[in-house]
Amino acid sequence: MIPIDSSIVAGVALSEIDGVMKMLLMKRVKGGYWCHVGGSIEGEETAWQAIVREFYEETQINIVDLYNAQYLQQFFEANVNVLQIIPVFVVICPPNQAVVLNHEHTDYQWCTLEEAKALTPFPNQHRVFDHVWAYFVDKPIDPLFKVNIK
Template identity: 70%
Template sequence: MIPVNTSIVSGVALSEIDGEMKMLLMKRVKGGYWCHVAGSIEGQEKGWQAIVREFFEETQIAVSELYNAQFLEQFFEANVNVLQIIPVFAVLCPPNQPVILNKEHSDYRWVGLDEAKTLVPFPGQRHVYDHVWAHFVENAPSVHMKVNMR
């Protein structure tokens, strides 16, 4: 049997940087690879509450516009024999969003879709970015995907 873990959430931040839409990637200290924001749900948090907290902890971004990206990251973590299923959120930030990293990351970049896909090591990440770009940059997000953060 392969256990399923659904206790992690992830989010892709989008901001207009110097007039162009970009997504935020950060370089993890552990592993040294580029990624988007992700983290575990704590206590009785809802998924959306966890990603809002994780964004603030990892980047100091105070999330004000949050969307359910309608995408599940999924991958098999062979070394621990766990199937990870991770709901993805999109965070629409104001133009030229500042970022202050915590100790989990050594660097960050605001990048376009093509650059994002060349930086990340995992095929699943590239699928996430294609999906988010198509539904939040190339097209306006559906109001039905907006998360009520009250």
């Protein structure tokens, strides 16, 4: 049997950087690879509350527009025999969004879809980015995806 863990959330930030839509990637200290925002749900938090907190902790981004990406990222951790099922959120940031990293990351980069896929190692990340780009960049965002964070 493979245990399933659904205590992690992930988020992709989008911002128009110098007139071009891009997504935020950060280089993790642990593992040294590029990734989007993610972290664990704490206490009695809902998934959306956890991603709002994680964005602020990792990037100092205050979320105004949060969306349910309508996507579950899957990641199998072979060394601990756990299947992670991770709801993905999308954050629409103002143009030229500033980023202040915490101790979990060494660098960040705003990337086009192609740049993001070239930097990231995992096929599951590429599928997340393709999905986010298709539903949040290439066409108008469906208002049904909006998360009420008030």
